[in-house]
Amino acid sequence: APLPAPDPDGVGDALKRTLAAGAPGAMTRVDDGRTTLSRTAGVSDTATGAGMDTDGRFRIGSVTKTFSTVVLMQLVAEGAVDPDAPVERYLPGVLPDTRITVRHLLSHRSGLWDYSNDMFARTVPGFEAVRDRVFTVRELIDLATAHPATAVPGTTYQYSNTNFVVIGALIEKVTGRTVREEYERRIIDPLDLRNTAYVHPETSISGKRIRGYLTPDEAGAPLVDSTEQTVSWAQSAGAVISSPGDLDRFMSALLGGRLVRADLLERMLEMTPSDGSGVRFYGLGLRRRDLSCGIPVYGHTGTVQGYYTYSFTTRDGRRSVTSVANTSNNGTANTVLGDTLEAAFCGKRAT
Ligand SMILES: C[C@@H](NC(=O)[C@@H](C)NC(=O)CCCC[C@H](NC(=O)C[NH3+])C(=O)[O-])C(=O)O
Numbered sequence: 001a002p003l004p005a006p007d008p009d010g011v012g013d014a015l016k017r018t019l020a021a022g023a024p025g026a027m028t029r030v031d032d033g034r035t036t037l038s039r040t041a042g043v044s045d046t047a048t049g050a051g052m053d054t055d056g057r058f059r060i061g062s063v064t065k066t067f068s069t070v071v072l073m074q075l076v077a078e079g080a081v082d083p084d085a086p087v088e089r090y091l092p093g094v095l096p097d098t099r100i101t102v103r104h105l106l107s108h109r110s111g112l113w114d115y116s117n118d119m120f121a122r123t124v125p126g127f128e129a130v131r132d133r134v135f136t137v138r139e140l141i142d143l144a145t146a147h148p149a150t151a152v153p154g155t156t157y158q159y160s161n162t163n164f165v166v167i168g169a170l171i172e173k174v175t176g177r178t179v180r181e182e183y184e185r186r187i188i189d190p191l192d193l194r195n196t197a198y199v200h201p202e203t204s205i206s207g208k209r210i211r212g213y214l215t216p217d218e219a220g221a222p223l224v225d226s227t228e229q230t231v232s233w234a235q236s237a238g239a240v241i242s243s244p245g246d247l248d249r250f251m252s253a254l255l256g257g258r259l260v261r262a263d264l265l266e267r268m269l270e271m272t273p274s275d276g277s278g279v280r281f282y283g284l285g286l287r288r289r290d291l292s293c294g295i296p297v298y299g300h301t302g303t304v305q306g307y308y309t310y311s312f313t314t315r316d317g318r319r320s321v322t323s324v325a326n327t328s329n330n331g332t333a334n335t336v337l338g339d340t341l342e343a344a345f346c347g348k349r350a351t
Pocket residue numbers: 060061062063116120121122123124126161214234237238300301302303304305306307328329330
């Protein structure tokens with residue numbers, strides 16, 4: 001069935017409400033193959049007043065998890081990794097429970113504690129303590145395994161950044177290359193994603209960049225410019241830099257079957273509920289959201305200090321939508337930003 005036409009006014013209204021919730025700027029880019037719709041609001045830099053730009057570069061946070069999953073699934077297709085094998089086979093002695101399989105990591109069912117819960121219990125102090133830190137993957141895994149497991153492996157969905165930091169270590173061990181090289185040779189170069197890079201542990205964003213502003217926990221406190229940071233606390237779970245245009249191309253290529261073998265893409269789409277809403281699910285490194293007009297969309301969200309991201313596409317990859325706000329630790333701004341998906345995929349609300 002043909003998709004409803006996007007509702008530009010609905011997108012613009014959601015972006016204005018995102019600013020009213022406290023974001024300095026917000027933007028949405030809709031790619032329908034041949035046509036592109038871009039809407040921006042507010043500023044990408046509060047000092048200069050420069051506007052938002054859908055070719056601007058920003059920190060995509062957990063949308064990185066989908067990049068890491070694409071690399072992993074290509075290794076599965078090449079016979080280098082068995083998703084149902086224990087992680088122990090590829091990373092002996094790294095995890096405390098040898099029952100944890102690669103698939104458990106990809107579907108957030110490993111039971112591994114998320115070390116970021118401890119790191120960012122206090123938002124700005126937690127961020128300041130790590131913004132210039134360079135962690136080894138071993139250090140991050142040790143922070144996680146200092147806590148008991150949250151569940152028996154395979155039994156429960158429990159979101160954890162630890163899972164995708166281990167996936168990154170697995171990719172590097174199996175290929176003998178860095179995740180940066182693997183992102184470049186398997187995704188960035190083939191799709192010509194010119195505004196996408198993995199520069200960990202560098203702290204700056206090169207080129208046309210969107211500055212990010214972290215909202216402190218204390219009501220009314222001034223926003224903290226969090227643009228420059230290593231994101232070493234997240235690495236293959238959250239440190240990719242990209243643009244709305246590039247993320248739209250990436251998600252369209254993925255669901256359009258151009259990045260992962262069809263039967264393995266089907267595995268990625270085997271979903272379990274990620275919350276009690278009945279409309280949000282997690283597969284392997286991919287989220288699904290069932291929109292109010294009955295259209296399921298696939299992609300990922302991202303939260304890294306100073307940036308909220310939604311990047312979703314239709315099942316066939318024909319229409320992709322990426323929305324960004326340059327603040328974080330602001331739940332209202334995040335929720336309202338998500339309204340852009342309804343306007344962009346479902347069109348005008350039935351009045
Ligand atoms: C949820 C999101 N996950 C991600 O993108 C990963 C990389 N980010 C996090 O786990 C959030 C870390 C805290 C951010 C901080 N919050 C606090 O510090 C709260 N005290 C902030 O909001 O910037 C996803 O998968 O969609």
